[in-house]
Amino acid sequence: MPLILISGYPSSGKTQRATQLVSYFSAKIQSSSDPHLSRLTVSHINDQSLAIRRDVYREARTEKEAREAQYSAIKRALGRDTIVVADGLNYIKGFRYQLYCEAKAVKTPSWLSEIMEQAGLMFPEVHIGTPIETCRTINTRLLGDDQQDGGYEQDVFDNLVYRYEEPNGMTRWDSPLFTVPFVDETPPYEAIWEAMIGSEAKAKVVKPNTATVLQPATESDYLYELDKITQEVLSMILVWQKDHPGEGGQVLTIEEGNNVELPATPVSLPQLQRIRRQFISLNRQHKLPKPRIRTSFVEYLIDSLG
Template identity: 50%
Template sequence: MPLIMMSGFPASGKTTRANQIRDFFNTKISELSATDPRAVKIKVHVVSDDSLGLSREVYREARPEKDARATFYAAVKRLLSSDDVVIADGMNYIKGFRYQLHCEAKALLTPSCVVYVGVPAEKCKAWNVPEPASEDSSPGGREPYAQDVLENLIFRYEEPDGMKRWDSPLFVVPWMDEHIPGEEIWNAMVNNEEVKPHQATVLKPAAEANYLQILDKATQDVVSAVLEHQKMNGHGGSVAIPEASNKIELPTTYVGLPQLQRIRRQFISFNRQHTAEKTRLKSMFVEYLNKELE
């Protein structure tokens, strides 16, 4: 069943919109249950910082934010199944994190989409006030963000782009609209055609005992090639990787070793339980790296 990723500035009312989507889907499921036995099995889940007991203070520093994101990611992954609709009610403001979630859905052959709650930054600041706990939290949620945390998150926000496959289909909900495009989201997510497997997510079960060593070396070779290219040629440009069918397109800013190793660890984490043809590993990592560096 589908993964619906909410995205938007902090205190933009994403939880309100997530609850509207949940209610719309539950209504549709109730209507269809009388005639479609499959609908009875469908359950809708909303995963949020509040539901996981995560404080908004985690966004003040990099380490607790990273841990909180891992907790959020694990909760979404645990719920994704053929009978569950998962609404990821977080900011999902980092494009690389949205890509991770997209890959999880793709691996299960289930569709995903992004619902972007479009609210001006100034209005989010006005909505960032304490509110009582309730099932359907209104804009700003239960706990306000500290002003400096709010400003920093708005500054770092990476807006979804419907031209990117991990942000597509993209549904934009302007702040002044009272209703969400429920029917459109339902049709795209539930009445969709079968999702085709993606080469980076559909892999054969691990067979070779030294697969992890091969995966580790292949990704390290790519990282080394990037660092060597930047050392010899400066920032930007294309990097041809031996044994890879595609090239790395570097941004105009310098890409340091810590960033490359972080991306490398993510890729290894996604693929450590499975195996692909050894000749394709570098091409797969180059593709993943290009998405992360866009």
């Protein structure tokens, strides 16, 4: 079933919005006479439900452990009769991509209208659009309130804001994207429900994208091909930049139908290698068909450089 990602700055009101959505979905399900909808449940996963403390975000090691706990909990919750609301910072786009892959890999019946299914609008993301200064004020108040879960220490708060990678509705894993302004009393309930379930409660099997299905490693040379093809793409970019100094912002054709629009300033080798390592890490287990490796990597490059 659908995965709904909640994303936003620290102390932006994510849990408040997630709770509103959970209450709305639960009421919608309970009042439905459709047997397919009435059997659904809603799972709300956040730091509080996983007993993750705010101070884990101070150190890279504990933060990584917290993300792994979140990832495992969401993966376990995904299933045929569950709507999962992943309420958290979700500030790293690579992490959001991983969750998108997990949701796509779950072969479950869904109730999407034909239009929604063809558009692939299955996993809504809700971006909490609270201004940074408002978040800072709320966080300061939470720090001094013993009755609340507490805020983030100021240096941790500033660091999380600095590292936040805002969702982009043009990427597959950040769409459909719903931004909820701070001044809005409620999220757009119906629009999110429509994107998630569709207007017709008609059961049909969602066919996972071949690029996101977890497959057994039947080809021994898969990792070799993954490494080789991604390195070839990087080499093409580096050679082009060397041969065209001062010509940033141009479109480089990797192969027919695969174009990369390069930034105005040259992309450094360390930056390209970092993107490549992230892509390989994300697809080491989510095995791509060989013909899809180059195309998927180019798409990932475009999103990362954009």
